[in-house]
Amino acid sequence: MNKNLWMRDIKVIPFLLPFLVVYIIFTILPVFKGLEMSFYDWSLIRKIEFVGFENYQKMLFDPHFWRSLWNTTLFVILTTPTMVLLALGLALLANLNSKLKTFFRTAFFLPSILSVAVISFLAIFMLQPYTGLLNTGLHSIGIEAEPFWMADKILSWVSIVVVTLWWSVGFNMVLFLAALQEIPESLYEASEIDGATRWEQFRYITIPQLIPIGRVVILLQILASYKVFAQILLITGGGPAGGTRPLIQYIYEVGFTQNNMGYAATMSYALFYILLIISIIQLRSQRLKES
Secondary structure (H helix, E strand, C coil): CHHHHHHHHHHHHHHHHHHHHHHHHHHHHHHHHHHHHCCEEECCCCEEEECCCHHHHHHHCCHHHHHHHHHHHHHHHHHHHHHHHHHHHHHHHHCCCCCCHHHHHHHHHHHHHCCHHHHHHHHHHHHCCCCCHHHHHHHHCCCCCCCCCCCCHHHHHHHHHHHHHHHHHHHHHHHHHHHHHCCCHHHHHHHHHCCCCHHHHHHHHHHHHHHHHHHHHHHHHHHHHHCCCHHHHHHCCCCCCCCCCCHHHHHHHHHHHCCCHHHHHHHHHHHHHHHHHHHHHHHHHHHHHHC
16 A cells, blocks of 8 residues: 555656756755855855855844834834735625625725736826826815825825735735635524624624634735835835835845845845744744634
8 A cells, every 4th residue: 555655656756846846946046045145245246255144244233224124114014904904894895795796806906916017107196296196186175285295204104005005905805805705604694593783793703713814814914014125116216315215125225236145145034034933923823822
């Protein structure tokens, strides 16, 4: 019996081998290559000299690194709870048994299929200080103020967060919607017989059933928010005065503008360790709650 299973596994190897080779070349090897680069003074085209932990020491005392890391963490703090609550609310609305159900699902998910370049262009078009759609709308209702949405630090963060929520909430909404449809209808029917109100059904049936997918959404959103880059680069360029520059943009500037790939690799691994620690904490806490 064991020999038959072994022979069956051997037959599968040729089918898995092409994917395995591509995965090793484009995923596993770059991971170790990046780790090697972090210990060298490395330009865009060649390895210069071994510097040991000098890049890591430099990172610890680099104010631009810590400021960019704080900007990224602030983005996570602003977007994660808002994203989860908004996605849950939209999923509940899209799950209603109404004639507009299909419209809601399409409208909420449609922005998520757009590229980051498209949503960034739309944001810039709407947020221009004098001719932008948003300021034109404010003028039409009698508000004469001219907010500089991308020149003020607070307004820049508001703009980036709103654009990101509009663009990416559809994916999380679909996850919650799928979980809502998996809740047995018999639970609601039994609660109605017992005299439960809609609020009590939501509190004691819907919310507990959505907790597992909620943990997944939170973890995915934290990881995605820590990797924010393109929309900030295209909308504000990290400004004003570096006030919205995320860590990945700083890594990009150091690596490709300052031609210092070794130090850029070091900061990339710092971000990797942060995400790894967050993932381990989340998974461990989930296992403790389940046990």
